[in-house]
Amino acid sequence: MKYFSGFLLLLLFTGCYEVERHCENFQTGTFYSEITIDGKVYRSEFTRTKDLQIETYNNKVDSSQVRWINDCEVVFKTINPKSMAEEKDIHLKILVTTDSTYTFEYSYVGEKTKQKGIATKIK
Template identity: 65%
Template sequence: MKLFFLCLLVVCMTSCYNVERNCTDFKTGHYYSEIIIDGSTFKSEFNRTDKLQIETYDGKIDSSEVRWINDCEVIFKTINPKNRIERKDIHLKILHTTDSSYTFEYSYVGEDKKQKGIAIRAK
């Protein structure tokens, strides 16, 4: 009987918490992003339209084609790759949104290792 109530409590607690994901609000716009990899923070700035994303990182500009899989997942394909790594497409998934930011995870298409970051709408 105790197990039944414990299971019921767990179900009730998890069903009340819904992660907000208004992904369509972030399909286009101007953003700043931060990613932490091995304790180092990497910051970039980017503009995204329906079909193109232009990102500035460390003084370098990179352009990618944008292809939305669904409202919360997108594939980026580098337009002019300079090496083998840049030829790999990137899969990004929006995990959580607020009114002015979103938390995401991304990886190269087909790879299991994922990184997380946050993007904040520029004012």
């Protein structure tokens, strides 16, 4: 009975815990992001407005149209795709926010494989 009561109490406290997300703070601004894929870290910088995101990665500039689905989910569409992969839209979901960072997951629209990363708001 003692173990059951402890389990019930633990379940009660964990069931009420909900991660706070203040996604609207990250819909516009200048950011730095890091994504680790297969042990390799990829870094980029980007500036986002309500309608456009301009990203610099490996000294290459890429622009995408931005379409917010809700406060925490967005779809990016590359403006001038140069390959078949760039023609695919990207879905990004903000999972957790702090005062200056957000953790996100993203994937190509329609694909199940997701990657995670962290973005830091610079300004």
